Each structure stands twice: as structure tokens, then as C-alpha cells.
Amino acid sequence: MNKTLPDLDQDNQLIDSFIKGETGAFEPLVKKYWGQVYYLCLRYLKNSESASDITQETFIVAFSKIDTFIVGRSFRPWLLKIAANKSLKLLNQSRSRPTSELIPDQPGNPDQDPENVLAAKQLLDDCLDKLEFEDQILFLLRHGLNLTYDEMAMILDKPIGSVKGELFRARKILKDSLGSHSGMGEYSVRKGG
Template identity: 35%
Template sequence: MKAGESSAFKYLVDTYKGIVYNTALSILQNDEDAEDMAQEVFIQVFHSVKDFKGESKISTWLYRITVTKSLDLLRSRKRKKRFAFVKSLFGENNEPLAEQASFVHPGVQLENKERARILFSAIDKLPENQKTAFLLNKTEGLSYQEIAEVLHVSVSSVESLLFRAKGNLQKYLEGYYKK
């Protein structure tokens, strides 16, 4: 792979496309964006495989790239939204701001679809690190140790992140039912 053999690259894409796509899908909450992101991640992998030192598992490395790039995309979108909002205040752009359509994950069971939709919209409000830890744990099924390796933090930090994430989600959901 490091020598750039295309068959090795094909094997890598075919083996790991699932985790890359699913991670991006959970964070971005949009299947088209997730597919674009999966392509972007593998393009980056193709160019930077020489930098992979093999100190961690390939899957950990891929999770890390996917999480970083997906969060970067969300951040740049938020910046654009804020800029568009400021422009609209000055009357330069009176178009309504596009809101994220409510996301239903295709892997959720039919009877849970509505609940999962509410949960995903609450997850979207979490701070980045809590959101990432929660999604890696819930949708990817990663252990605390694996999440710690992906996020470059200690296991106790992951425990704390997940504890705070659940607390915040509970608060958001209580607010949702009080409306």
C-alpha cells in the first residue's frame, strides 16, 4: 500500500468504507455529504499513507481522519450560516437560511425511527467532543479505549465526555417535551 499499489488501495477502500461512511453519516446527518466525505477521506489516505506510522490500527487512523474532516465541514458550514445571517441583517441577502432537514438514519429499526430522529437532532446540539464520543460509542460500537485512541484522550476523559453527553441530551429532550 505504501508503494501505492492500486490493488492494496482497493482492498483498503473495500474493507474500511463501511466504518468511514457510517461515521461520516452519523456526524454529518446527510447521506450525500457522507458519501462525499468518504471519498475525501480515502483521497487523503491515498496521498498520506506514507505518513501512517503503524503505531495505531488502520481503523483508528481512518476514524480519526473521518471525524476530523467531518467536524471541519460542519464548522465551515456553521461559519457560512453565521455570515449569511449577518448579511441578511444588513439586507444584503434576504433569502431564508437553509435548515438541516431532520435526519433519519437508515440503520434504525422502523419502530425507533421517530425516536432516533429526535435523538439525532439533540445530538447535533452537543459540543463537538461530546458528540463525537457519543456517536462513536452508540453508532460505531467502539469501546472507551478505542474512542480514547481515536480522540487522543485518556479513557477517563472519554467516560467524562459520555457522562456529560448523556446529561446534556437528557436536558435537551426534557426541553423538547416541555414545549
């Protein structure tokens, strides 16, 4: 669930190389984290073009200011925090929260029935969209990006206890919402799998 130590070491080695002047060292990190950064920006901005722009900016800022990154720590939450801040900044500039959801179709798990996956995704997206904006981000960070509560707290600038409490509350709301949408009392999109 969390970053493994070799993962951390690998990131740090690349960063170290970049700092020492190997400009090409940034590329594997961009490729590795592009999807996660983009997806986080998209969840904030709900617009693929803006998300793509902010993703690019995130990496530019990160590598331009790599001196402020403390080597030895995890690169991913640091990067995602920049992405979150830049996304929020853009949102604040437009002074409006996004209202429409634009999340790309995901490949899903090939082991599962595509119809089920699609139905589950659709239902979940519908219910997620009705949640508070902040709750959507919590779900993405925890379930989509597998961040620890420590990392989430760092990105969101909140105490761990608050993050946990908010997520627990949001899960309960989402579960109830899914249950009511499925019309079966309990959340289920299972069609036989």
C-alpha cells in the first residue's frame, strides 16, 4: 500500500542525480508519477486540459525547486502537495468550484466483467460527485493513490486525526448514498461476480 523502501531509494537516487546535474534524471520520475499527479489535478479541476497544464506545471515547479526537497523523504507526497496547491490556486483564481465531473475511462481490471466495472464506476462516480469537494479528494488520496494518513495530512495541511475523521465520515455517507442508489438497501453493483 505504501511506497516500498526500494521505491523511495530509487526516487532519491534519481533526485540526487538531477541535483548533481544529470538533467535527464527527471524523466523517469515524470513518467512514474505523471498519471497520479494528473489524476489528482483532474479530481480538483474537473477539466482535462487544465489538469494536463497543471500537471506539467507541477513537474516544472518540482524540479525547479528541487533544492527544497529533503532528500531521504518520500518524493511522491511532496510532488502531490505541489499539484494540490497549484490546482487549488487555479480554482481560487476562477473563484468557483467545478461542477461537472470529467474523469477518463479507466482500463479497469481485465479479470473482471467490463460491464460490472463500468456499472460500478458509473454509480460510484455519480455518488462521489454528490459529495463535498474535499471528500472527493480524500477518497482519491486514500483509495486511488494509496497514500498513508501521514502523507494525506501533509498534503492537506491538516492533523492526521482530522483527516481520518473526515474520511470515515465521508465513507459512511458514500456507502449510504451508494446503498440508496442501488435500491437494494446495501450498496451492490454486483451482477453475479
